Amino acid sequence: MTSKRRFRALIAAGGALAAAITLAACGGGGIEGGGGNEAVQTVKYQPPPHGNLTISNWPLYIDKNTVSDFDKATGIHTNYIEDVNDNQEFFAKMQPLLSKGQSGGRSMIVVTDWMAQKMHELGYVQNLDKSGIPNVEANLRDNLQHPAFDPHRDYAIPWQSGMTGLIVNTKLAPNVHSINDLFDPQYKGKVEMLTELRDTVPLVMKADGIDPETATQQDWLNTIDKLKAAVASGQIRRFTGNDYTRDMANGDVSAIIGWSGDAVQLQADNPDIEFRMPTEGCILWSDNMEIPVGAPNPSAAEAFMNYVYDPKNQAQIASYNSYVTPVDGVKQVFQTTNPDLVNDPLIFPTDQFTSKCSTQPNLTGQEEQTVTRAFEGVLNS
Amino acid sequence: MREQRLVDLRRRLIPYFLLGPGILWLILFFVVPMYFMARLSLDTGIFPEFRFNWQFSNYSDALSAYDTQFFRAFQYSAAATVIGLLIAYPLAYAIAFRGGRWKNAMLLAVIAPFFTTYLIRTLAWETILSDNGFVVHTLQTLGLVSENGRVLATSGAVIAGLTYNFLPFMILPIYASLERLDTSLVEAAKDLYASSRQAFLRVTLPLSMPGVVAGTLLTFIPATGDYVNAQFLGGAQQAMIGNVIQSLYLKQTDYPSAAALSFTLMAVMLLIVFIYIRIAGSEALMGEEIGGADVIE
Numbered sequence: 246m247t248s249k250r251r252f253r254a255l256i257a258a259g260g261a262l263a264a265a266i267t268l269a270a271c272g273g274g275g276i277e278g279g280g281g282n283e284a285v286q287t288v289k290y291q292p293p294p295h296g297n298l299t300i301s302n303w304p305l306y307i308d309k310n311t312v313s314d315f316d317k318a319t320g321i322h323t324n325y326i327e328d329v330n331d332n333q334e335f336f337a338k339m340q341p342l343l344s345k346g347q348s349g350g351r352s353m354i355v356v357t358d359w360m361a362q363k364m365h366e367l368g369y370v371q372n373l374d375k376s377g378i379p380n381v382e383a384n385l386r387d388n389l390q391h392p393a394f395d396p397h398r399d400y401a402i403p404w405q406s407g408m409t410g411l412i413v414n415t416k417l418a419p420n421v422h423s424i425n426d427l428f429d430p431q432y433k434g435k436v437e438m439l440t441e442l443r444d445t446v447p448l449v450m451k452a453d454g455i456d457p458e459t460a461t462q463q464d465w466l467n468t469i470d471k472l473k474a475a476v477a478s479g480q481i482r483r484f485t486g487n488d489y490t491r492d493m494a495n496g497d498v499s500a501i502i503g504w505s506g507d508a509v510q511l512q513a514d515n516p517d518i519e520f521r522m523p524t525e526g527c528i529l530w531s532d533n534m535e536i537p538v539g540a541p542n543p544s545a546a547e548a549f550m551n552y553v554y555d556p557k558n559q560a561q562i563a564s565y566n567s568y569v570t571p572v573d574g575v576k577q578v579f580q581t582t583n584p585d586l587v588n589d590p591l592i593f594p595t596d597q598f599t600s601k602c603s604t605q606p607n608l609t610g611q612e613e614q615t616v617t618r619a620f621e622g623v624l625n626s
Numbered sequence: 627m628r629e630q631r632l633v634d635l636r637r638r639l640i641p642y643f644l645l646g647p648g649i650l651w652l653i654l655f656f657v658v659p660m661y662f663m664a665r666l667s668l669d670t671g672i673f674p675e676f677r678f679n680w681q682f683s684n685y686s687d688a689l690s691a692y693d694t695q696f697f698r699a700f701q702y703s704a705a706a707t708v709i710g711l712l713i714a715y716p717l718a719y720a721i722a723f724r725g726g727r728w729k730n731a732m733l734l735a736v737i738a739p740f741f742t743t744y745l746i747r748t749l750a751w752e753t754i755l756s757d758n759g760f761v762v763h764t765l766q767t768l769g770l771v772s773e774n775g776r777v778l779a780t781s782g783a784v785i786a787g788l789t790y791n792f793l794p795f796m797i798l799p800i801y802a803s804l805e806r807l808d809t810s811l812v813e814a815a816k817d818l819y820a821s822s823r824q825a826f827l828r829v830t831l832p833l834s835m836p837g838v839v840a841g842t843l844l845t846f847i848p849a850t851g852d853y854v855n856a857q858f859l860g861g862a863q864q865a866m867i868g869n870v871i872q873s874l875y876l877k878q879t880d881y882p883s884a885a886a887l888s889f890t891l892m893a894v895m896l897l898i899v900f901i902y903i904r905i906a907g908s909e910a911l912m913g914e915e916i917g918g919a920d921v922i923e
Contacts, residue, residue, distance in 0.1 A: 334876040344674065367674065434776065476862045482779050483861040491749075495756040497778060614672050618880070621873045625695060625865030 285368055285400075288536055290377030294548035297541070299324045301335075302355045303532065304487070305510070306405065308565035315552050321545045331440070331486055332360040339537070343369040348537040353546040359443055359605055361401040361533040362394040366609075370535040372399045377547030380554035384573045389531065394607070401533035402550050403571035405562070408505040408594065408602065409444040409528040411521040412489075417499035423524045424452035427500060433480050435499040437492060438472070440484045442620045443605040444528055445472070445502055451525045457606045465608075465616045473623045484624045493518060505591045509567035520591060526601025531571065563592055667885035676882060684886040692870045692887065699866040700894075702781065702856075703849035706788035707796075710845050711838065713789070714796035718837070722804035736797050748787060748858050755783055755859070779861030787855035795844040803837030804830070839906045843899060850895060867891055 304327040312325045329335045335356065342349045343364070356364065364370045375382065381402055395401045413421050418432060427436045438445045447457035450468045475481045482498060492498045493511055505527075508520035534550050536543045552558055556574030563570040564583050570592055579587050590598050608616055667684055669676040689696065721732045739747060755761055755777045762778075765771040777783050807830065815825040853868030860866075867887065874884035 331876075333879070337876045337879055340674065340879070434774075434779075479863075481862055488858075491752065495753065495758060497757045497776075611672065614878070614880070617878050621877055622691075624862060625869050625873055626863045 285365065285370075285372055286538060287372040288374045288377070288543040288547065290374035290547055291544045292377075294377075294542075294544040295320055296545055297322050297324065298352050298545040298549060299326065299350050299541075300353045300355075300546075300549065301326055301328050301351050302404070303327065303329045306355075306532075306566055308561055311553070311558060311561055314558070314561075315549060318552070319545075319548055321548060323549070329355060332357050336360060336364070339369075343367070343537060343539075345539075347539040348541075350541065351537060352540045352542050353549060354535055354537055355404045355532050356535065357443075357530055357532050357605070358392065358394060358401070359607055361535055362607065363609075364535065364537070365395070365400050368538065370400050370537050371540070371543065373402070373536065373547065373550075377544060378402070378551045378554070380551045384554050384556060384559075386571050386573050389571050392531075392604075401535055402554075403531040404534050404553075405506075405566060405568035406529065406531040406571055407568045408520075408522070408591070408599065409439070409441075409448060409502065409530065410505065410523050411500060412493060412503035412508045412511065413500045413519060413521050414493065414496065414498075414515075414517050415519060416517045417496070421500040422521060424448050424502070427502070428475060428480060430480070432499055433478070434482050435497075436480060437482050437489050437498050437501040438484055439489075439502050439504075440486050440624055442617060443608070444504075444530075445484070446616075446620065447528055447603060447606055448502060448523065448525075451601075451603065452523070457528075457603050460606065462612050462616065466619055469616070469619045469623055472620075473626070476623055476626050504568075506566050506568035509591060522598060526603065527599065528605055529599060529602045530605050567591055569594060663885045663888065666881050667889055669882040673879040673881070681882065684882045685890060688883045688887045689890055691883075692867065695865050695867045695870045696891070696894075698864070699850050699868065699891075700898075702785050702788060702866060703846050703852070705785045706792065706849050707842050707846045709785070709789045710793050710796045711842060714793060714800055714841060715834075715838070718797050718801040718804055722801055722807075723809075733801070736794050740794065744791060745854060748791065748854055751783075751787055751790070752778065752858050755786075778859060779864070781860070781864050783859040784856050784864050784866075787859040788849045788852060791852075791855065792845040792849050795848075796841040799840040799844065800834060800837035803834045803840075807833050835906070839903070843902070847895060847899070851891065 298321050300323065302325065306327070307325070312323050315321070316323050335354075339349065339354075344367075348354075361370070381398070385398065385403070389403055389406065390398060392398075392401075411421060411424070411427075413419075417435070418426075420426065421429075421432070426432075427438075438449075446465060446468050447460075449471065450457045450460055450464060453468065453471075455464050455468070472481065482492075485492065485501075487504075487507065489498070489501050489503055490507055490511055493501065493503075494514060503520075505520050508518060511518045534546075536546050540546060553562060554572055556572055556578050559570055559572040560575045560578040560582060563572075563575055564579070564586060567589070568591070576587055576593060586592055665678060666676070668678060668681050669684075670679040670681045671677050717736075721729060721736075725732050753759065757776045757778065762771060762776060765777065766773060766775070771777060811829050811833070812825050815829045816822075820828065850866075851868050853866060853872050856864050856866040856869050871884050871887050871891075874880045874887065
């Protein structure tokens with residue numbers, strides 16, 4: 246090799262290296278810890294609310310009119326973005342900002358109970374000024390008023406609640422009624438479960454007679470081992486988020502663990518698909534509105550919370566997404582606007598319907614790390 | 627005399643001046659992030675409290691925990707590269723030598739899928755390969771897939787997806803090197819009583835090697851780090867190393883392991899590419915003047 250050629254070869258190798266590194270490094274960056282500020286700040290509500298408001302929520306969670314109606318009623322300009330797809334991923338994205346006391350321009354975010362709590366413990370969300378949200382005080386459903394993680398609803402206000410249970414194609418899997426039926430070999434490769442640790446594992450635990458709310462770390466790991474075996478045998482096809490709706494709609498799977506509201510939207514396309522309360526009960530959860538630290542214009546965020554807790558406005562949202570509404574008085578509104586929804590057990594579940602259900606258990610610290618790692622290992626077998 | 631010196635100086639500095647923006651870009655978006663990633667990969671602790679601790683065991687721990695997915699990634703991308711080459715070479719050859727006035731239209735057809743995003747195309751394959759779709763039904767009729775079998779959520783689907791998504795990166799470089807090939811050399815070979823096969827093997831193929839090497843690298847490198855195909859077309863047992871790194875970063879917030887795994891992937895890929903270039907010949911990659919005798923050393 247002449248030296249010129251060697252030089253060229255070097256450049257070639259360098260170019261390939263650069264390409265390789267760019268790929269491998271994608272998503273890298275200087276993310277170093279730095280625990281949150283434990284002293285929780287409190288919002289100061291300053292009437293009248295005005296100005297701009299940016300909200301981060303989950304996809305397909307609001308009808309087309311609520312935001313513009315709210316803007317018209319209040320004069321606030323709302324930027325509503327659907328950038329929450331997964332609690333953990335959203336947290337990973339926000340954490341570098343939140344740890345510096347910034348919210349990336351967001352005035353309000355919506356996350357599930359356990360994540361709401363985790364963010365509060367890290368000092369990433371603010372306590373609310375109750376004077377700005379009288380409708381919440383007046384209309385929040387009784388059974389949601391004192392959750393263990395936020396007994397006085399100081400920082401987390403439910404957006405919608407829901408049930409995690411079975412979504413079944415009644416033609417393909419008429420006899421699936423229990424979570425245990427998902428392990429029946431006749432449905433091999435036609436079963437899917439959720440990538441959400443706190444939905445899938447507690448449900449499988451319940452089917453094995455373990456109470457998820459008192460489960461030990463060993464119980465979690467044993468259940469995850471059971472899932473691992475089901476993956477290895479080909480019983481479980483894959484784990485998904487909301488994208489199970491495609492597999493369900495295509496008929497690729499017969500029965501899955503999924504979320505109640507999705508079943509209603511799937512049913513609209515295929516009447517054979519329905520939500521089934523598992524014989525061992527479901528997992529109950531709420532997604533909560535929170536005001537993060539550094540949120541611009543928190544008064545406008547409170548105005549929005551207050552607005553959606555007016556039963557009339559809430560009815561518009563609930564009739565769109567079919568999740569369990571956390572607001573009292575929606576039923577009365579439906580009696581005139583949507584009489585067919587008044588007895589919908591997915592929007593207004595009776596106490597009897599959810600009698601065996603559990604709330605999502607809390608996991609923290611080393612235990613959370615260990616269990617999450619084991620579960621993610623099964624998802625990416 | 628003095629002016630002459632100034633002119634000389636300017637002449638010497640201009641190349642650095644031109645390099646400036648590129649170097650700045652490289653430092654800002656490559657060297658700096660690399661430094662932080664390297665540091666992060668040696669941290670200990672659990673989120674959100676990581677401490678720098680020269681924790682080299684992050685590397686061995688991550689590798690021993692995820693060796694399956696690591697090897698799987700290389701297997702899948704190697705398979706996709708070989709299949710891609712087998713499809714791309716004849717296609718590029720046909721376009722270059724038999725394309726005639728359709729040449730541009732055919733090239734456009736190769737590039738056309740790029741007008742739709744990668745993600746949407748992969749999701750489309752999810753529907754095409756659905757258990758109840760015509761592809762699976764056809765394969766079942768032909769006996770290539772068993773009656774209860776499926777295509778989606780198998781390693782075959784992931785490799786097919788990788789092959790499909792990176793195929794244009796294979797076709798275009800091969801086409802480019804075949805296109806500028808001097809056909810009189812092939813004629814000369816035939817004049818010297820070479821059969822068509824011999825002419826291809828001893829003239830055309832060696833001259834197109836730069837394209838083949840470039841194409842295989844452009845396919846192999848991104849395919850190894852890919853996670854989209856495994857996520858949408860694979861099942862729970864088809865996770866590649868990219869899926870694991872994504873999970874470690876975004877789901878488990880275990881940044882040190884994720885960074886360590888990224889660096890390991892980078893190093894292994896680098897090694898493979900280096901060996902490949904040594905074997906395939908760096909001249910081929912760099913594309914010496916075509917027609918020069920030194921190509922076929």
